[in-house]
Structures are given as structure tokens and as C-alpha cells.
Amino acid sequence: MLIPMKKTILLVILACIVLISGCAGNSGDQEDTMVKEGDYITVNYIGQLEDGTIFDTSLEEVAKEAGQYNPAREYNPLGFTVGAGQMIKGFDNGVVGMEIGEERTVTIPAAEAYGEYDEELVQPIEISHLKEMGIEPEVGMALYTQHGQVTVAKMNETHAFIDYNHHLAGKTLVFKITLVSIGQ
Numbered sequence: 747m748l749i750p751m752k753k754t755i756l757l758v759i760l761a762c763i764v765l766i767s768g769c770a771g772n773s774g775d776q777e778d779t780m781v782k783e784g785d786y787i788t789v790n791y792i793g794q795l796e797d798g799t800i801f802d803t804s805l806e807e808v809a810k811e812a813g814q815y816n817p818a819r820e821y822n823p824l825g826f827t828v829g830a831g832q833m834i835k836g837f838d839n840g841v842v843g844m845e846i847g848e849e850r851t852v853t854i855p856a857a858e859a860y861g862e863y864d865e866e867l868v869q870p871i872e873i874s875h876l877k878e879m880g881i882e883p884e885v886g887m888a889l890y891t892q893h894g895q896v897t898v899a900k901m902n903e904t905h906a907f908i909d910y911n912h913h914l915a916g917k918t919l920v921f922k923i924t925l926v927s928i929g930q
């Protein structure tokens with residue numbers, strides 16, 4: 747159910763990008779020094795919730811200070827092609843027009859990030875079925891499925907309610923972005 751919906755959303759986003767790209771442009775020598783759609787760029791970033799809680803960063807020292815450090819992860823600038831659907835829409839849009847070395851804070855509403863929280867994506871599954879698979883469910887437990895990571899949102903005596911929403915769904919995100927390079 748989710749895969750066709752994701753493809754539809756991706757197609758709509760790509761169609762919007764194509765329409766927008768024909769309406770905006772840079773002129774003169776600034777074209778090579780400012781980010782535009784189709785550019786491969788690298789950025790450092792700090793991702794926060796509106797209350798300032800850091801949920802992700804490309805900066806090792808920030809991850810350590812925030813208690814988010816993962817020793818198995820490499821902390822390097824993030825590289826992606828602007829407008830190629832590799833990033834959430836608000837992040838993609840937020841870097842357009844940046845110059846190397848520029849720092850920008852971008853506030854991204856849920857609709858341009860991981861979508862609004864959808865109660866219909868919280869589905870019951872019998873606890874006995876989970877136990878047959880060797881899973882002893884608990885509220886807050888992360889499970890890994892073909893759809894990615896899901897969470898046990900709540901439980902009653904017979905069912906665990908599995909939340910298929912992205913853990914950042916329904917949240918406004920704030921990114922502090924520094925452009926490191928264009929075209930490398």
C-alpha cells in the first residue's frame with residue numbers, strides 16, 4: 747500500500763520540479779556559484795525539531811554534544827543532486843540559491859518533510875502472531891519490516907498497534923545548512 751503511494755508522491759514532486767525549473771533562472775556569472783536544480787552539492791547540516799531537539803547532523807561534534815553520536819557512522823558532508831528526489835522537498839527547495847560557504851536556516855513544514863501524521867497508518871496486529879515470530883512486543887519498540895522501521899505505538903490485551911508513519915511525520919523540521927561544494 748505504501749510503495750505505490752510513495753511513487754505517486756515522487757511523481758508529483760518531480761512534475762512540480764520540472765514546472766518550477768522552467769520558471770526560475772539565474773543570469774550572468776552567478777549561475778556557476780549559486781545552487782540550482784540539477785547541481786550535485788555537498789552540505790553540512792544540523793536537523794532539529796521546533797523545540798531545538800537535534801535529531802540528525804553531519805557534524806560529529808554536534809552529534810556528541812546532542813547525545814546522538816553513533817560510532818558506526820561516518821560524519822561527512824551530505825552529497826546529493828538538487829531536485830532529483832533524493833531529499834525531502836523542503837530541504838531540496840531550501841538550498842536553491844545558496845553560495846559556497848553560506849549558512850542558512852530552513853524551516854520545513856511537515857507537508858514538505860515526511861508528511862502529516864496519518865492515524866490510518868497505525869494498524870493492529872495480533873500479539874500472538876508477533877510472538878509466533880519470536881517478537882515480544884512492547885510500546886515504543888522498533889520493528890524492521892519490508893516498509894522500513896515501524897514502531898509499536900500502543901497495545902491492548904490482544905493487539906499491538908504498529909505505526910507505519912515515519913518517526914518525523916507531522917513535525918516541522920528546522921535545518922541549519924552550510925553549503926560546502928557545488929559540482930564535486
